[in-house]
Amino acid sequence: MEKDLKYYLSLPYTIEIFRDNDEENPGWVAKVVELPGCITQGDTFEELGEMIEDAMRGWVEIALADGISVPEPRARAEFSGKFVVRLPKSLHRELAETAERENVSLNAYVSAALAKAVGRSGVEGNPAASETSTPTLVNWPKLSDPARRI
Numbered sequence: 001m002e003k004d005l006k007y008y009l010s011l012p013y014t015i016e017i018f019r020d021n022d023e024e025n026p027g028w029v030a031k032v033v034e035l036p037g038c039i040t041q042g043d044t045f046e047e048l049g050e051m052i053e054d055a056m057r058g059w060v061e062i063a064l065a066d067g068i069s070v071p072e073p074r075a076r077a078e079f080s081g082k083f084v085v086r087l088p089k090s091l092h093r094e095l096a097e098t099a100e101r102e103n104v105s106l107n108a109y110v111s112a113a114l115a116k117a118v119g120r121s122g123v124e125g126n127p128a129a130s131e132t133s134t135p136t137l138v139n140w141p142k143l144s145d146p147a148r149r150i
Helices: 005-009 048-065 089-101 106-117
Strands: 015-020 027-032 039-042 136-138 147-149
Touching (some): 005 048, 027 048, 089 106
Parallel strands (some): 015 147
Antiparallel strands (some): 015 027, 027 039
């Protein structure tokens, strides 16, 4: 199968949507996570669907014309939620002691700390998180996969 524009636009890319609270020009921003620099903004949430589709089309067209490899979306199944990390014994001890003081498991404490470090207010399914922030999936008629509204 030839990977052309139509092929890439049919893939379920991850789209993140943010509210832009700029006092002079408030609105909405949408970006395609897997396509670096593929971003757009609009005055209203409703217009973002068409705008992000146009941005994706332009990004892929230019990449194909220039012979640049177009990244494909990662399958959601690629992430098990588990990974191994090596850290100094002193940090391990400090994390364990802090988790114990907070009356949560080490796993729950580290999950919440990592979520905070990457800008999320909580971790889905994490009882230690004070605020759980679950992204909303938004369906736009012309896009193949729901967008993630953060």
